[in-house]
Amino acid sequence: MKKIFTFCLFFLTGIIAKAQDTEEYIAAHVEYAQGLMHDHKIPASVILAVAIHESAAGNSKIAQHLNNHFGVKGPNNNAEIHSSYRDYLNADESYSHFVEMMETREPFNNLFGKYDQYDYKGWIYGIRHCGYASSRSWSSQVIGLIKKYELYQYDERPEGYEEPVYAIPVRRHTRSRRTTKTYTVKPGDNLNIIAKKKRTTVKKLMQKNGIKKANLKPGQKIKF
Structure with missing residues (x-):
């Protein structure tokens, strides 16, 4: 003790x-x-x-x-x-x-x-x-x-001196907003070509666009 x-x-x-x-x-x-x-x-x-x-x-x-x-x-x-x-x-x-x-x-x-x-x-x-x-x-x-x-x-502040007011810097945690981009299908395009152009995979393109079949039409909008 x-x-x-x-x-x-x-x-x-x-x-x-x-x-x-x-x-x-x-x-x-x-x-x-x-x-x-x-x-x-x-x-x-x-x-x-x-x-x-x-x-x-x-x-x-x-x-x-x-x-x-x-x-x-x-x-x-x-x-x-x-x-x-x-x-x-x-x-x-x-x-x-x-x-x-x-x-x-x-x-x-x-x-x-x-x-x-x-x-x-x-x-x-x-x-x-x-x-x-x-x-x-x-x-x-x-x-x-x-x-x-x-x-x-x-x-040695003079009598009556008033301190300037400064805003305290605040760090804000913001989430980055991911904007959805689209690609317009051109004649001769397929998912493989688009995936290579946009540096992604066919699987991800199909999931993001709800595509079950790989058939694409010119003018069709594909999210990537």
């Missing part, structure tokens, strides 16, 4: 510690993220949330070994791990490079003219739409982090 209790306590402590790690990560990087926001007008909440998501709050291998907090690919000189991700001198350099990519690379640089430093949703949707992430759920996950840890408080 004592062992079970100890295990449960250890398990719960691990969960709490993990949540505290994220809070500690935010505390360690929020000042630098806000400095980037002041200089470049991209929300600090966006910078922090993307970093948290891409680096598992600094716990990923590429964050630990390469100081890469944004999943940026490129060459590295690290001998400890084999990775296709680039390395940085420190976390601040990784943060600065992310903002630099947003400013200098198309189509990301177009986002600065569309969204202000307070509109974190617009920025996240825009970054996703520009191809930063392939996952359809990326935007909702990053926005979820901003809301969970109230990262928008670091964006």
Whole structure:
């Protein structure tokens, strides 16, 4: 019984510690993220949330070994791990490079003219739409982090600021409608000829058209 209790306590402590790690990560990087926001007008909440998501709050291998907090690919000189991700001198350099990519690379640089430093949703949707992430759920996950840890408080929104409303993209599962096509029988045609022309079988033609005998008449409509 004592062992079970100890295990449960250890398990719960691990969960709490993990949540505290994220809070500690935010505390360690929020000042630098806000400095980037002041200089470049991209929300600090966006910078922090993307970093948290891409680096598992600094716990990923590429964050630990390469100081890469944004999943940026490129060459590295690290001998400890084999990775296709680039390395940085420190976390601040990784943060600065992310903002630099947003400013200098198309189509990301177009986002600065569309969204202000307070509109974190617009920025996240825009970054996703520009191809930063392939996952359809990326935007909702990053926005979820901003809301969970109230990262928008670091964006220094003016009093009375109203968030723009964005429609959440909905994936609709639609069944493809199969249109029935017909072929007009010509003199000399038979089911074998028509089946070859339409890349089907005689059996399927007979079933689809309710034909019991293979006798066809010119002008007759055959479904395929």
